[in-house]
Amino acid sequence: MPNDPFAVLGLNSSATEDEIKSAYRKLAKKYHPDLNPGDKAAEEKMREVNEAYTRALQIKKTGKDPYQNPYSSSGSSGASGYYNPFGGSYGGYGSSQGSYGQGSYGGNGGQGGDPFGDFGFGFDPFSAFFGGQQGGYQQQTRYRTRNYSNPELKTAENHVLANRYHDAITQLNRVPTHDADWHALYARADMGLGNRISALDHARAAVRMAPNDPDFQALLNTIESGRQAYRQARSSGYDFRSAICSNPCLTCIVANMFCNCCLGGCGRYGMFC
């Protein structure tokens, strides 16, 4: 069984996210393979520190230990899926020698042409960081299969469940009546394709049409979870607005002082210059 990730980082579980980051950096600087070439013990330690970092940060963010709650879609790969991102060498910190390409990181997400669409879209970005995840699609398992009055919607849902999102959209576009179920399915297909804007829009339409349906609410919450977290972060101290609100003009002037160079006449790109 793995060690307590906080202990590995020399912290206790009350440490803040920033303390975790700071502790990680100190240890990474000590054990980084670039600084300890050929030292197997340092390499092992670095691996342990990497793992502890991701775990500790996720425990802080979600309250869940990914090790104890492996994502369902990791399936049999379980713990090895979890270790995957750190399986190779360590790349960074002044060297670009990493032996694994970017593909080894959650590389199976790219169904819709946006291989990184799975990061943080409607679910914790961390799951992609852990590698071996199904991106946004794993969330699909959360939705119960519904009873559709229209068999064409059932076909669309089957496409969604099989990750055939383009087919699902084609199918949905053939259906003339746009009820709540239709919008929810559209949102799910959009999520699979990494279409954030359309997904949000359709999920909202579904909730608007059937406000008491828990499935639609859950779908909308999934899409909006990141947004809520951002709002929370802003309200709990990462908001630096206070002074600008009272006097936006002053900010504007100071900002312009920073504007050293300008090609002139760049109206469309106001702040650019």
Next chain:
Amino acid sequence: MFGYVAPVLSVLTDEQKQRYRSVYCGVCHALKSRHGQSGRLSLSNDMTFLALLLSSLYEPDTTQASARCGIHPVKKHPFCSSSMIDYAADMNALLFYWKCEDQRMDDHSLVGKTGETLFRKAAKKVRTQWPAQSVAVEQALSELWKEEKKTIPDPDRLCNLSGEMLGAVFVPKPDDMWAPILRSVGNSLGRFIYWMDAWEDYDADHRKRRFNPLDVYHDRPDYEDFCKETLELLIAEAANSFEILPLEQDLDLLRNVMYSGVWQRYTLITEKKQKQRKEDAHAE
């Protein structure tokens, strides 16, 4: 599509302001030394943010110096130099070249044409040194131009392509363990910037009958709320990925940009719009 990613200066401490300034000047100096005096014309806050972010993540060897320059002929200004600042400067030149090209094609503007001519050499140089980034930008842009010509353009696709463009620019070392997270930050920021730019330009584009991706949504009654919520959704993703990176150096400064700075233009324009609406109502 530049200039939204800047800090709220008025709440920075003097030390933070100085730090930001020294990196900003650092990018400017790197532009000059790598792409000639005219390279400086492309300087932007966005790539200063990238320089800060990458410096914080990789902590490269950094040298401090101070110098006078054309814009500050009297007082010497301190500036930083490092491999990451050089990288940000290269990306700055690259993006500026393509921005000019885009502008030139859009409305045959003289500014676009001049910029394109001035930066052609720089873009070529960057292409040999950073082929992955350059190719990704070119590909995303050519797709973007194709998409914008369609009769019913797809806003998500346009946003995603802009994301891909900035995503590639945010990754100096594709094999690095943090590359996917950096790419994700760049991706989300790119989408956010595209939407923000479209939102800001809507009225002007509409007047000049120019393409705008928000045409699809503009007639809805909840248009303004919808835009704001979409922007929040997009930037939230950037912030979530950003918070995974183990950053220490300049963390407050970076968060200032991520959580507040990116909203400065939005606040300013919203206030302007409200004022305009009041005046219009009054005139009637």
